[in-house]
Amino acid sequence: MPDLSIEIAGIKLRNPVLLASGTAGYGEDIARYCDLNRVGAIITKGIALKPTPGNPPPRICETPAGMLNAIGLPNVGVDTFIKENIPFLKKFDTRVIVNIFGATVDEYGEVAGSFTGVEGVHGLEVNISCPNIKEGGIAFGTDLEATRRVVRTVRRSTTLPVIIKLSPNVTDIIPFAMVCKDEGADAISMINTLLGMSIDTETWKPRLANITGGLSGPAIKPVAVRMVWQVYNAVDIPIIGMGGITTTGDAVEFFLAGTSAVAVGTANFLNPNVSIEIIDGLGRYLEERGIDSIRGLIGAVKI
Amino acid sequence: MPDLSIEIAGIKLRNPVLLASGTAGYGEDIARYCDLNRVGAIITKGIALKPTPGNPPPRICETPAGMLNAIGLPNVGVDTFIKENIPFLKKFDTRVIVNIFGATVDEYGEVAGSFTGVEGVHGLEVNISCPNIKEGGIAFGTDLEATRRVVRTVRRSTTLPVIIKLSPNVTDIIPFAMVCKDEGADAISMINTLLGMSIDTETWKPRLANITGGLSGPAIKPVAVRMVWQVYNAVDIPIIGMGGITTTGDAVEFFLAGTSAVAVGTANFLNPNVSIEIIDGLGRYLEERGIDSIRGLIGAVKI
Amino acid sequence: MRARVISNLCIKGSYYKLTIKPSTSIRAIAGQFLMIRPAAYQAFYEPLLPRPFSIHRLSPDGNLEILYKVVGKGTAILARCGNNDEIDFLGPLGNGFPVRLTKGSSGEILIVAGGIGVAPMLYLTESLRASCPEKRVIVFEGGRETVDLLCVEELKKIATEVILATQDGSTGIKGYVTEALEWYLHKRSSEMQATVYACGPNPMLKRIAEIVYPLNVDTYFSLEATMACGIGLCMGCAVKRKGGGYFLVCKDGPVFRGETIDFDF
């Protein structure tokens, strides 16, 4: 069997297939359909200091080969999460990466700090790219100096591995990746959703109550692959790639472009077991080609 | 019959449905399938000072609900175009908007200048957003100062209506629209393609010889609609909207978001007569709702 | 899970009945639903997401029946599925309707179905008939025109009474099904108890909530919401909870007590 294991941001993963934040909840609901003992890691739905209810409905709509969402980061708050949700996740032999967000730079630091020493948490993914809320989102991820401040603050607030989740809604993503590296982030994950909008031509109302939302799914894959390839060639920092990954082939494409691991997002809604199928598929893909490790694919695109 | 006519950038259009640049050639090939007397205008494939051959193949590949292209702006050059292609277009009772590009700011000005007094040309669309060539493209459209210089130069070089074609590959498109307005552009068109990439998982080679290409088609529609809506609300300049328009409903969505006219691009490849079907569809759409002019839709989204 | 299409027939107009045989046997209660995606379109991302459909009926031989209306891409693709085609599905999902009424609950059972909202209501009527054989079960069914009234004969066989309404007046009372309900309730004393089960467009449910508000009536509403996953992952199917916050239709519902929902959305 080819070796699928990988170490990223100092986290040892059984395999490089993760569940993307916001598409697997805190693990409970997907666990019935997907064996969490088998995935590389679960990245949990975004967590903030205090509970938030999320946006009013409608929160989602389908678009050609994609979907828009403006869920608005409903979350139970750090305390409840640590008390009630981490214990569930600890039952599984997997890695838990907690996705966090905050309304201010300090809040990012505070949330990050709360996880220090919490058993069962292996890393933090810092969402600076949510397009759906005023706080804690895209305003940080599309401004280089704001990104720098968040990364610096989070880095100082925790000894856990820090992964920064980048926004694709920028002219040039490379400087953002560089800032992450400069400020001591252990890895980056990309991409979050593209900012989009859809209007109902019967009612003339936006299809989302939030007016705009984040575009995800197969439609955005070419944009994600391009950005991964750009960053891989410009910045020496490990990348967790995501954006439309639905099949083994999609995952392979991201590895060839330069990611060290991939995360499956929207595809979980089509098939909550798809990550397991991709893990098995990657094993077969390597085996058929006589490649002994997933590392043989990373950045191997032939230019 | 509802009134579909519209004036944009001082160009009187029979209806607001245009053929997008690069998807209808110089008119000859599409004329056999689509009655050019009926479209609002044809925007011709990009023209530069000198002929250029375009990029090596493969130049296109399909992606989920979209396609990538790196055609690389093959063009016959201004002189041949005026001598051989304009006469053909003059046979039709339609408007001709010539899409132009250049390798330098001065070249933009020179190309624009060449069309002064050329009968049969009703306006210029200035492409500062082609992602596929080093010159004449995205480098101008993603840099505010470069955009300013191009618009200023073109504006000074011609008395023809000037439409600037904006790139979606920017963090915030509003300042670009503002610069266009400030520098005297008559309208903007948006969006050009999103920069993307796709890798063949069998050969490990990029699916395009140019490595990256421009993503178009239904997949990008939510991004286009969002950007149109942002600009409509922030800048007082008429917008020609495009990006994935394939049906009457898609066109309506763009009008509701704020465009004064729409252009059909990739959809011409699915059905070269689709623009006519959309024109008829818009008429019916307005009629069914008792709206007497297409102007009743512009920016009418209910927020 | 996988199932095989046993039949997929147009009943009338744009209404279809799909019968599938799941690879393992299924138990379900009325009001639960499935998330469905035809397997042949797995590699096609248009439509991208699976679609929710109520379980119309479980046949004795273990087949699942879905009653659906073709309204857009997902249902159009479903209508193209032929015999022996494979269907991917998740389910039964959601809570379903409670059919064992609490001891104290007395009075009639009123079942209100709007349009394709009738899909789960035949099974519900059967279940209620079995669990509360002593009760009167009145079914109100409404649609735009006669073609939109489904399962009428089957319902008539099991319900105490079936009251029909069409907007064009072509069958039954002319007007909304809620007007039929209102008219019926007005005839009774306002002290009389009743349990209302309803499924249909959210505006219909909202109207029912308003109608029964002053009365002594329990309500169980099956809500609609756009769904991406059907199992609590996406948090897309939110509806407003009275007093603040949200429910997830797929996980907390789709059946809710009417008074817990804030219909101002």
Add this chain to the structure above:
Amino acid sequence: MRARVISNLCIKGSYYKLTIKPSTSIRAIAGQFLMIRPAAYQAFYEPLLPRPFSIHRLSPDGNLEILYKVVGKGTAILARCGNNDEIDFLGPLGNGFPVRLTKGSSGEILIVAGGIGVAPMLYLTESLRASCPEKRVIVFEGGRETVDLLCVEELKKIATEVILATQDGSTGIKGYVTEALEWYLHKRSSEMQATVYACGPNPMLKRIAEIVYPLNVDTYFSLEATMACGIGLCMGCAVKRKGGGYFLVCKDGPVFRGETIDFDF
């Protein structure tokens, strides 16, 4: 244009034959092609683009036949089309093969088909038989294994000789069809004239160009390229022209004289 599916049958393996009746009558020459999109999937953008297929045959009753291999999304969707389904198409497109050889041209006609490249070659063989009845017509057909050899019986009926090759050696010569051609040409005097018609993967055409380069042979190659529009709009289907620049396969081809193409791509 619209056409109706008369039949759409699997011949063997992943090979299908589609017969359609266009709404208006069509004339075409061998080597021309259609851009095809099933009408039922018009509103679905997966696959987005129409697909090019050679005209396999025109039947006397005005039907169009397409011979195709299921390789991906577009062909998979095509294979799901049933009788009476509607097909949108453009065509006949492109130049097709010249079948009236110039007076001076003497020698044999050699037809080389690789894999599904055989699709237009039966019609071509028929046409050449009709226009040059006095000439010897040798058909070389190659495939990976026996299942990949199509139309063999039909070709045998009209060609002077049919030479088969399979990579696994299960039928005919073991090896590439180009090796069969090479072996055949080596037997002849290098002064002898011939006209080669070829359709198949571009590497096959490149190899043929190399083989015939020193010989006194005319070549007509039908080239493949990814196409978006098929009618000269997208400029996507470029192939390198010898001496610089590009041809568009859909508009300038798909048939080119071999020596005009730069195969180094």
